[in-house]
Amino acid sequence: MVLDGTWKAGLGLLVAVVTVISGCAATSNGSGSEMLIPPSQLAYSPEQAEVLAREGRQAYERGDVQAAIQSWQGAVSFNPADAATVNNLALVLKDENRFAEAVKLLEKGVDASPETAELHYNLAVISELYLLQLEKALAHYKRYQQLASAEDTAVAGWIVDLERRLR
Numbered sequence: 001m002v003l004d005g006t007w008k009a010g011l012g013l014l015v016a017v018v019t020v021i022s023g024c025a026a027t028s029n030g031s032g033s034e035m036l037i038p039p040s041q042l043a044y045s046p047e048q049a050e051v052l053a054r055e056g057r058q059a060y061e062r063g064d065v066q067a068a069i070q071s072w073q074g075a076v077s078f079n080p081a082d083a084a085t086v087n088n089l090a091l092v093l094k095d096e097n098r099f100a101e102a103v104k105l106l107e108k109g110v111d112a113s114p115e116t117a118e119l120h121y122n123l124a125v126i127s128e129l130y131l132l133q134l135e136k137a138l139a140h141y142k143r144y145q146q147l148a149s150a151e152d153t154a155v156a157g158w159i160v161d162l163e164r165r166l167r
Contacts, residue, residue, distance in 0.1 A: 049079030056088065065092060076105070083109060083116040090122055099130040110140075117147035121155070128162070138162040 056071035072089035075082060086109035093102040106123040113119060120140040128137035141159050145151060 045078045046082075049075040049077075049082055049085070051075075052078065053082060053085045056085070060088070060092070065096070068092060069096075076108075080108060081112040083113040083119055086113070087116075087118055087122060090126070094122075094126055094130070099126055102126050103131060103133075115147060117144050120144040120147065128158075134162055134166055138166065 052071045052075035056068045056075060059065075059067035059071055069089065069092055072085055072092070075085045076089060080086070086105060090102040090105045090109070093099075093105065103123060103126050106119055106126070109116070109119045110123060121144040124137045124140035124144060127133040127140065138159065141155050141162065145155055145159070148155075
């Protein structure tokens, strides 16, 4: 049977959804962090990432934080350059007191989207306030200031404070 482009795209999306759903039934690896799909089975797919990102937003809006986390993890796996989804997931992880995971995710987000000011800002805040990684925070506050459309006077003050504390 020969499939046209629409059928192929639909079939690909169906396979992705089934893969994600079957991954949801996987057992925990004991680290408190669930991996929906093994990294070796992932392929860059902005379309599949968009579907999962939307599902994550809907889950979050209805108050289902765990479903939002799972959907956003899947979306980031399919498209690590989606800065908005990386940022949303990192902030929810922070709210769940999963600070190290949030920082690791934001670092990957910065690697994939280095010109996104918000990623640098949130990486700096979590690094400073929750993990006491002051050097990392300072570097990302400075990068945020470089990328922001207007200087943030509060961040400028935080930079001065961090520089003083690190002397």
